[in-house]
Amino acid sequence: MSILSALPMVLEENADGVAFPSINTIAPVVTFTYLQNGTSPFDLTGYTASMMVRITANDSLPVATYSPALGGTAGTIAIGFTSAQTSSLLALLPSFVGIYDVLLTSAIGVKTHFIPNSPLLILRSVTR
Numbered sequence: 795m796s797i798l799s800a801l802p803m804v805l806e807e808n809a810d811g812v813a814f815p816s817i818n819t820i821a822p823v824v825t826f827t828y829l830q831n832g833t834s835p836f837d838l839t840g841y842t843a844s845m846m847v848r849i850t851a852n853d854s855l856p857v858a859t860y861s862p863a864l865g866g867t868a869g870t871i872a873i874g875f876t877s878a879q880t881s882s883l884l885a886l887l888p889s890f891v892g893i894y895d896v897l898l899t900s901a902i903g904v905k906t907h908f909i910p911n912s913p914l915l916i917l918r919s920v921t922r
Contacts, residue, residue, distance in 0.1 A: 826873075826909070827906060828898075838870075838871070839867060840900065842903035843896055845854065849892050850893060854856075862896055864898075871898075894912055895907050896908040
């Protein structure tokens with residue numbers, strides 16, 4: 795399995811208050827593909843995923859938790875932010891900067907950190 799060491803996620807708040815990926819203004823979802831040996835999708839059937847966001851990796855409590863959607867045999871992990879989730883993160887600072895990762899748990903309980911300690915930046919919209 796290939797684990798990314800870090801993958802920065804940059805999101806921008808749209809006029810409706812939803813955080814959209816900076817590179818994709820069609821849907822408020824960031825999708826990763828988990829590759830086995832760097833070439834073929836890893837089968838995530840039977841896995842669950844959880845994601846936490848913290849200001850720093852050493853913070854005792856997360857500022858947000860999410861349940862990414864998994865794509866089974868396609869090996870995809872989709873992370874989306876609602877307007878309420880975006881607002882709660884942006885309430886902390888004018889632009890939110892933090893750290894996130896995704897924990898994958900297999901059906902037999904084996905845990906794997908996917909994209910550990912990756913930067914998350916959400917930029918507040920300026921034009922309203």
